Amino acid sequence: MIEAQGLIKRFGALTAVGGVTLRAADGRITGLLGPNGAGKSTTLRMLYTVLAPDGGEAWIDGISVLGEPLEARRHMGVLPHGAGLYPNLTARENIEYFGALQGLARRVRRARAAELIRRLEMDAFADRLAKGFSQGQRVKTALARSLVHQPRNVLLDEPTNGLDVMAVRTLRRILAELRSEGHCILFSSHVMQEVAALCDEVIVIAGGTVVVQATPEELKVRAGTSSLEEAFVRLVGLEHEGTSA
Amino acid sequence: MWRVFRKEFGETLRDRRSLIATLVLGPLLMPAVIGVVLSLAIRHGGAPSDRPITLEVAHAQRAPRLVAFLRQYGVRIEPVRADRDQARRRVERSHGPLLYVPRDFGARLAAGQPAPLRLYADESNRTVQAHVQRLGALIAMYGGAIARLRLVARGLDPQLLAPIALHPIDISTPQSRAALVLGMLSYAILFTMLMSGLYIAIDTTAGERERGSLEPLLTMPVKREQLVYGKMLAACAVMGVSLVLTVGAFSFALRHIGLDRLGMSVNFGPGVAAGIVLGCLPLIPVGAALMTLVASYTRSYREAQTYVGLVLLVPTLPLIFANILGLRPRPALMAVPSLSQHFIIMSLLRAQPLPRLDIAISVTVTLALGVVLMILAGRLYRREKLLG
Incomplete structure (x- = not known):
């Protein structure tokens, strides 16, 4: 479970995140939806402890990310934006290296890597150097890498960016599987269809604050429209009017 | 870590x-x-002292003892026939060294006057330069020997000619x-x-x-x-x-x-x-x-x-x-x-x-x-x- 209470992040004079409060439950896929520059990535970065918030607090499975960042990191798997791999390691070695950094014993991380490679259908390229990987192969490797320590919580920043249809489908299947296993999944996206197809719950974020947290159905009802896209545009638009007024 | x-x-x-x-x-x-x-x-830039010096000598017959002395010290003597101008031109091509013994060498030596010798060489060539230095030292040695003999013949102590004894000591290992x-x-x-x-x-x-x-x-x-x-x-x-x-x-x-x-x-x-x-x-x-x-x-x-x-x-x-x-x-x-x-x-x-x-x-x-x-x-x- 991921919780945040009044998270604030400023970069100089710019307030990127101005008090985000959210909750992502176990066994559910929660989508962080918002236009570019809304503060999605910054929020996620604070949750996965790479950025320190200027205000507020967050917990992973009840562990404070400020108080015990190392412990909190053990409870989450992170797929950051970009998903950089080590070009001179194979996919398998990339995964096993992160297993090692998570403190897994050699035998355990070997077994986990092998299992993830099977599960993510990576056999064809698992033992090739990551140098020439396609974006899809890269994201799969990075995802496997973030799951090697079997974290209860999974955070993904724009995971479907640059993926082809087949890769997106594999990703969706994996996320759905993880949900049915009881994991808590939080991912950010600016793609409506993505969120509509996957999410049990949507957090709409704009201008650095949460506009609304609801199920996709509730969103449509609230915005008084049958299309999620339309709902999104209206909610974000309302928020902007609200702040400018 | x-x-x-x-x-x-x-x-x-x-x-x-x-x-x-x-x-x-x-x-x-x-x-x-x-x-x-x-x-x-x-x-x-190799050490030239290892190699024998080849010295061309014009009119070697005018200074037989000097030639013998030089041979004794490992100088290879090559007699050549040349007058002064020819000697100079020869050295311009070969860099030398070439020793020219003038006509009056023997006579002046016998008379106890400074006996002239001409040593042609192109000293811009480093090997030749080193050879000239060694030849100069050898010829000075020869002259020194003659000088001492002359002093002894006049009943003087040859040490008069050596007022200073300089001993350079090279400490570079x-x-x-x-x-x-x-x-x-x-x-x-x-x-x-x-x-x-x-x-x-x-x-x-x-x-x-x-x-x-x-x-x-x-x-x-x-x-x-x-x-x-x-x-x-x-x-x-x-x-x-x-x-x-x-x-x-x-x-x-x-x-x-x-x-x-x-x-x-x-x-x-x-x-x-x-x-x-x-x-x-x-x-x-x-x-x-x-x-x-x-x-x-x-x-x-x-x-x-x-x-x-x-x-x-x-x-x-x-x-x-x-x-x-x-x-x-x-x-x-x-x-x-x-x-x-x-x-x-x-x-x-x-x-x-x-x-x-x-x-x-x-x-x-x-x-x-x-x-x-x-x-x-x-x-x-x-x-x-x-x-x-």
Whole structure:
């Protein structure tokens, strides 16, 4: 479970995140939806402890990310934006290296890597150097890498960016599987269809604050429209009017 | 930390291009180049005193005793027929030397007057110049013998002709003469060593950031300092391997190009090589930390390469100053990293051991600076701006 209470992040004079409060439950896929520059990535970065918030607090499975960042990191798997791999390691070695950094014993991380490679259908390229990987192969490797320590919580920043249809489908299947296993999944996206197809719950974020947290159905009802896209545009638009007024 | 170290070290070993750049190009090429340059110098500037002098003599029959005397001292005499003009033209082609004995040589000698001799030579040729010097000394020796005989014949003590006895005493040992030529050696060793750590040092911050693997790495339950320490350790290991290779290659190259023919003996056996490696080891952490520090301030891999390349010059500056100012080891100077390593290398090559205190100062101060810089690099890695 991921919780945040009044998270604030400023970069100089710019307030990127101005008090985000959210909750992502176990066994559910929660989508962080918002236009570019809304503060999605910054929020996620604070949750996965790479950025320190200027205000507020967050917990992973009840562990404070400020108080015990190392412990909190053990409870989450992170797929950051970009998903950089080590070009001179194979996919398998990339995964096993992160297993090692998570403190897994050699035998355990070997077994986990092998299992993830099977599960993510990576056999064809698992033992090739990551140098020439396609974006899809890269994201799969990075995802496997973030799951090697079997974290209860999974955070993904724009995971479907640059993926082809087949890769997106594999990703969706994996996320759905993880949900049915009881994991808590939080991912950010600016793609409506993505969120509509996957999410049990949507957090709409704009201008650095949460506009609304609801199920996709509730969103449509609230915005008084049958299309999620339309709902999104209206909610974000309302928020902007609200702040400018 | 150890896991980061093992992964970084393994990854570097695997990347063939960077491996060639760090471990082959530097450590092996540099000694090879210096070896070739030195062996060329030996062949061309080689010691001419070993070779017999060939002297053309015009009108040798006018000075038979002088010719016999020169032969006795290993000068190969080649009688030629030439008048003065012909002699001059001949030397313009052959560089000489050519000894021309004038007609009145015998008569003036017999009369006790200065007997003229003409020695033609092109002294812009270094070999000829050396030959002329030796011939001059030999002929002066011959003249000296005649002078002493004349004095004895007049009942005078020949020692009257030697009011001063100058004894030049050359204290340069063959090793120290070699060390002059090999002054660039310590520079080459230190520079190559630092250079080989460049790749990992840059990769630690700018490289990780550019390829986007820094952020996932920072989500691992490992303290950020530990990550940097691991990476710096890997850089140190690569630098260590490079150092051993470089020194080994130099040792091999310099022992096989025959520096003794330059009148130098190079004191560069396995023992000295091991000493040099040990003496330079403390500088490794300083280099690794310094490069990591600078790289963490840069925005991209390329920028990092530029700045770190510049920083590489900093540890080599003291060496240049030392050479220009002719600095000698002093305890205060031994506290300067890289300069003290230079002194250690030179003292080993010269076979002039340094006081233990000096070595202790060098090792302690350099290691301490390395530790401080490493901790600083670890601190910097905690900054958020690191993410860029």
